[in-house]
Each structure stands twice: as C-alpha cells, then as structure tokens.
Amino acid sequence: MSGTHTARRPSLLARLVTLAAGLTGLLLLTLLIAIKVGPVAIPFSVVAASAKAGLLGHPFADPDNLAFIFWRQRLPRVLLGAVVGMALTVSGGALQGLLMNPLADPYLVGVSAGAALGASIATVAHLGLYFGGLGKCVIGFASGLVTMFLVLWLARARGRTERSSFILAGVVVGSFMWALVTVVITIARQDLSTIVLWLMGNLSGQVTWTVVGVSAAVVGGGCLLLYSHARDLNLLALGEESARQLGVETESLKTSVVSLSALVTAAAVSVSGIIGFVGLVVPHIARKLFGADHRVLLPTAGLLGASFLVAADAAARAVDERFPVGVLTALLGAPFFFYLLKTRPQSQ
C-alpha cells in the first residue's frame, strides 16, 4: 500500500521556484511587448542607444523625443502597471483567504473609497502640487489608511473581530465615502472629467519615477509581509476555531492581514484610481491553475496580476492614450467572473 506513495514528490520550494521563474519570465515578456505599444512607436535601437549614452555620460541626440517619451512616460507607466497589478491581486488573494470568501476583493474593506475621497478632494482643492507634486497620491493614500483604521475599529467588538464584520464595516464605510466622493464631484465643475477619469482606474496620469519607486516600495514591503502569513491563511481555510487549535493566533492574524491588504490597496488606488476585477478574478485563475496553498497562490497570483494589468493597460493605450484601463478590466473581468460563478464547483 505504502509503496505507491513513496515516489518522491517535488518539494514545495522547488515548485514555487519553478512557477515564480516561469511567471517572472511571462511578466518580462509582457513588459517588453507593452513598452512597444502606444501612440508613438519607439524602436529598441533608440532605447538601446540612449541607455548606452546615459551610462557612458555621453550626450544623446533625441530629435523626435523618442528616448524622452520612453524613459519619462512609457517605462514608468508600464512598471507602475506591474506594481498596481501585483498589489491588487496579492491583497485580493489574501483577503479571499482571510474572509474564506472566494468572492472577496481588495475594495471590499472600503479602503478604495477612502483613497478615492482623498484624491478627489486633493484634485478639487488643487493640492496636487504639494508633497513634491505627489499631493494627490499622498492625500489619497493617507485617507485610505484613515478609512482602514475606521473599518478596523468599527469591526471590533469585545476585543474580537468576526470576519463577517470586516465585510459589513467595509461596505458601510465604503458607501459613506462614496457618497462623499459624489458630493465632491458635484462641487467640482471644472475638475469633473479629471476626477471621473481617475476614478475609472487609470495609469495615464503623471507617472513619475518617484511615484513608481515609492509605490513599488510600499507594495513590495506590504506583499512580503502578507506573504509571511501565507501558511496561517491556509490553516484558516478550515475555520477559525480549527486554525486556533492548530496554533494560529487568529485575532492578530486578522488585524494584520486586513491592515496589510488595505495598505497595499491604498498604495495602488492612490496612484491608479479604481481598477476593478483584477484583484477578484486573477487570484481565482491562479487558484485554479496552481492550487489553493497560499504560499504558492500569493506569489503566482501577484506575478500573474502584474502581467495581466500591464497587458490590459497596453491594450487600453492602443485604443487611446487616456482610455481608462479600469474600464477594460471591468469589460474583461465581469464576463469572466460570471463564468466562474456559473461553473463554481458544488461544495458539499
């Protein structure tokens, strides 16, 4: 009997490394293709020549501004797409695991609405120039975090937090914040289109290297910390009580995962607006492809999400420089989500 089971199986680590390498390759390939896409075609020769000149400190003649467009617009935008895509899918996957609800998404806990409110106010009040020109992002991020603390505080009762109360508190706070966003939009007559375009989810704004660097640092750090809870999230899948009986301190886990997801989500939303369905659908696909183990799921979903958003943004850019990628992800994501819902396996 045991003879059939002694065959050596690939260890988790080996599997993880293989998958991560493959998906990183996919991401690099997507990035390579994506930087080619846009209203202006940029030949690789120009990129290579400008890079070489830059490294050697030589002056570089750039009559058509091609190298400038590449280094100052195209590349930051494409990289930010990867950062945001990873942020949304990792936080989405972690929240789905925490809430034991495969239909959860990173916007469920209300942080996105808070960040949207902050960014809208910053737009209307013309605070964009503060914080070294990053006023909108910083204020959006800060108000997202304030919202997160509000949700955590509301969800807590008698020193404990039920998982369902995260959803309830998040939905209620989110609705309230959205109402305030609507108020701001009503007041903002001349900034209306800016706000609306931003809310639809957009990577076409002022993407500077600072934005890319700071958000990559926040998202990267947040994702790593989330990843440190991956095994505990696995144990939670059999119920909170079982998880505690297997040694998980569930109260701190819940607070930690919700806070980190919120942090990562706020970072993404404050630089890109509300890009829907990525954080919901991509973790699903990863779960179907690579299994439910969060130690594999979170990194693979993150890399997959990064590739997905880079590709989607390239497609949006191909339509129009300012076409909101959030509209595209919703157009692709919603039907796919329906498909998932209809083909969901019956659990007993």
Next chain:
Amino acid sequence: MLEALALTLAYNGSPVVRDLSFSLARGQFVGLVGANGSGKSTVVRALSRVLPPVRGQVLLDGVNIHRMSARELARRLAVVPQQVTVGFPFTAREVVLMGRAPHLTRFGLERERDYEIADRCLSLTGVAQFADRPITNLSGGERQRCLIARALAQEPDVLLLDEPTAHLDINHQIEILDLIRTLSAERGLATLVVLHDLNLASQYCDSLMLLAGGRLLAHGAPREVVTEEHIRAAYGADVQVRVQSSTGKPYVTLLSHLPVPAPATRRTKIHLICGAGTGLPLMRRLRQLGFSVSVGVVNVADSDQLEAEALDLPRVEEAPFSPISEDSHQRNCELAKAADVVVVTGIPVGRGNLYNLEAAVKARGVGRRVLLIDDPPVAGRDFAEGEATALQRQLVNAGAELCRDAADALGRLEKLP
C-alpha cells in the same frame, strides 16, 4: 495528563458549564455525553484553549493551557471538529499536512519527514487514495477521515473529538469509532470524544461523563453512568436500560420503541376506564410493563379505542358519539370486577358516561383496588351538574386512591406483581 479544575464556562456572561472537574489520563478513552445544549462542545472549546474559562483552569501536565502559546498547545493536543466547510479546494494531503504546522518554524516549509508523517496518517485512516483530490470533492465520511488524519499528523498526546460521527450513517459511524479507538490505543493517547448516541458511547468508551444542564451529572464506567434514572434527569426521556450480557455494556431503548410482550408477564390484571385520549399515557406503558389490561367503555374511533384495538386489548365499545348503554355498562362492570385494579383516568364526565364512574363504584364495592387519576381535577371536567364530583367523593370515601397524574398512578402500579 489533561485536567479540568472547577471549570465554569460562559458565553457573553451567561454560564453554560458550571464547576466541571475531571482528569483524562494517557491511554484513557472517555466519552462526553449529554442532551443538546448541555455544554459538550463548549467543554471541547475550553479544553482546546479556544474559549477561556470564566473560572477554573485547564492543566496539561500541570501547566495552565492559557500560559502556553497556541502553537505549543497544538503540538500536544489535537481536535477533530464536528464538521467543517473547507473554503478552498485544498487537496486531502495539503489538509493533513496542515497538522504539521505547529511543528514548523514561522517560515519553515514542510520537510520530507512531514510528508512521510502526513502520508502515514492518510494511510492509517484509509484515505491515501484520495491524497491528491480536493477535499471539497470528498464525501462526509472521507472528509472526516482526513480531519482525523490531520489531528494524528499533529502527533498529539491528547485527542479531542467533537461528535466526529455526527453527520455520518451508522456504518461510517462504526468505522470511524473503531478507527479512533484502535489508533488511540496504539499510540497511548488520552482521548475525549463527544458523542450524542448513548449506545455508541457505551459501546466504545472506557468511561463516560454525562453532562446535564452544564453540570457533570455522572462520571464513571458506562454501566454506572447510563442508567434509567440518569437518562431521565439528563434528557427528560423515559428509557429502558439493559446490560448486554455479552459485553457488559448498557443498552438504551426509548420506551415508545419497546416491544409489547404478547403474553402478560405479570399476574395483576388492570381494567382501565378512560376515553378521549386520557388512556394513552397508560395503555401501552402498562402492557410494556407486562400487565394484562382491559379497557372500558370507549366510543368507537375515539383515540383510546383505536389504541386499545391496536394493542388488541379486551374492551367494551360503544357506537361513536353515543351515550353508554345499559348493556355496555353491564359488560364494563364485569371486566372491572374481573380485574385486580381499576384505574379511572381524568375523563370529562357528562350524563352520557356517568356509568363509567358507576362501574368503578361497583368494582370498589366488591373490594377491587381503585385508582382515580384526578388530572385535571374533577370539578373542571364535571359536565353532569356535580354528579361526577359526588361519585368521585363517594369512591374516595369507599377507599379509592387519588393520584395526581398518570405518572403518579404508574409509580404505584409498577410495584404490583
């Protein structure tokens, strides 16, 4: 090994379990039984550090479990839950491997040894062939086996099981209990299993703890714990407990399921004067106790008449909704006189059935013992302008016994040969 000291457990301030003390030693297989809501699962939650006690403490080898981390405890104590819904399609092997988590370091991955332990546990519980299947696709019994395998993979000293067979059919229940029993014996585990089936519990456990209303009502060998008296107190149910001669284990039967012995096993003959369903609590029970029973005057299609017919009792019948005729009354008197005891239930008495009380008077006149069940009291069911009350008083004066209710009457009758 595991010790509960004066545990008081409460949810939101309302106590569920009071002052519970017991100890569980290595190699013991103890069953925790009790009615729904008696606090069995609450005890498991407290023993596994999920629910902190209001008072008292739980000691594992002398150390308060709330002084340990959840991980420390999980290395020594494992719980098999009642039923779990698994949110994600983890494979059976992945679920069993989760049992190794308390033994891993924070960022440690499972090593070859952990895989070996998981595979061994999967084989032990007979689900090795499902190792790579998503647990969400397994049947209830298979999933329960995976959860037992997971608990074993923790390599615990103490195993707690909360109704591990609650949602399984009888074959699977026996399989699972056999399995747990064997495994805990082989590994010398201290095992506490919550069961709601008293017969399964008696069959499998070395000793039982019976919880009633949050208190430990009885604790000891199944034979000492599962008694008619204890069951009545804990479940409010009348049962018959027999000790099986082959195993020495008690076996519980609900009385309404008891067979009725065809020939009477007692000498005493009882004539029951009833109607309108007032005889139902007694008729079958008296037959089960082994008395020969006759019934008098009941109207056809009345529930008492139907029960008497079903039990095939000698009886005097009257047409539906008709007053008792002179002829029926005579036959009723004969049956009453032929019996040793006449029992009159709390029938509503009107002009049409005054004869029923007259028959009791006649029987008493020839020295038969007469029991009057005064429930409800006669004044409230006297529709014969006081004549029923007068006849009852006459009967009592003549030496008939007044009983509070059917149970009181049964108590007196049970003693008869």
